[in-house]
Amino acid sequence: MTKEELLQLTKEIIQNADEENQYVIELLLKGLKRKEFNEKGSYISALLHAVGEYKDNQFTIKIPNTPIIQNDINIVHGGITATILDSTMGGLVHHILPPDKAAVTSEMKINYVAPGIGKELTCISNTIHKGNKTVVTEGKVFRDDGTLIAHSTATFFIINRG
Numbered sequence: 659m660t661k662e663e664l665l666q667l668t669k670e671i672i673q674n675a676d677e678e679n680q681y682v683i684e685l686l687l688k689g690l691k692r693k694e695f696n697e698k699g700s701y702i703s704a705l706l707h708a709v710g711e712y713k714d715n716q717f718t719i720k721i722p723n724t725p726i727i728q729n730d731i732n733i734v735h736g737g738i739t740a741t742i743l744d745s746t747m748g749g750l751v752h753h754i755l756p757p758d759k760a761a762v763t764s765e766m767k768i769n770y771v772a773p774g775i776g777k778e779l780t781c782i783s784n785t786i787h788k789g790n791k792t793v794v795t796e797g798k799v800f801r802d803d804g805t806l807i808a809h810s811t812a813t814f815f816i817i818n819r820g
């Protein structure tokens with residue numbers, strides 16, 4: 659698709675958008691703009707408007723709860739909750755590994771214990787075990803009213819960076 663065709667498509671979508679779609683377009687465009695200015699971050703993180711912080715041996719990621727991440731019953735899609743758990747636990751593991759190492763998720767278990775509603779989700783991760791080959795972590799996702807919505811444990815396999 660050429661840039662002119664893309665511009666035309668974008669114009670058509672914006673012209674036909676209802677209020678919710680207009681908000682979704684705004685979120686997607688602001689996410690893409692963020693990715694443009696932070697090349698090291700992933701598209702996933704930019705489109706989720708994720709903000710991460712490492713503090714006191716924990717890694718935390720916050721994301722706003724928007725229509726983009728909800729399913730058709732207006733609660734956060736379980737796959738999105740899994741994504742922020744994986745990103746938060748993976749981010750923690752990469753924080754504690756030396757620069758020549760990376761890690762991939764090799765196993766993850768999630769209990770979804772309450773629906774994802776409210777304005778924002780906060781995911782907090784901790785290390786349970788660090789070995790030479792694997793790191794085992796725990797992650798919890800909370801709503802902004804403090805309710806735990808998901809609990810997870812995961813194993814990350816340590817590899818050499820290529």
Ligand SMILES: CC(C)(COP(=O)(O)OP(=O)(O)OC[C@H]1O[C@@H](n2cnc3c(N)ncnc32)[C@H](O)[C@@H]1OP(=O)(O)O)[C@@H](O)C(=O)NCCC(=O)NCCSC(=O)Cc1ccccc1
Pocket residue numbers: 744745746747748749752761762763764815816817818819820
């Ligand atoms: C790698 C493994 C877990 C295990 O491997 P198997 O084949 O079962 O075992 P095998 O013994 O044959 O091999 C081990 C040997 O091979 C090496 N080695 C292997 N692969 C690589 C490699 N790519 N690059 C370099 N080395 C590699 C390995 O070091 C070892 O070397 P050694 O011989 O001991 O010196 C595999 O099942 C797999 O890739 N699963 C899919 C994981 C996945 O996609 N997860 C989801 C996406 S991750 C995510 O999103 C998390 C995240 C969050 C936030 C931010 C960032 C990240």
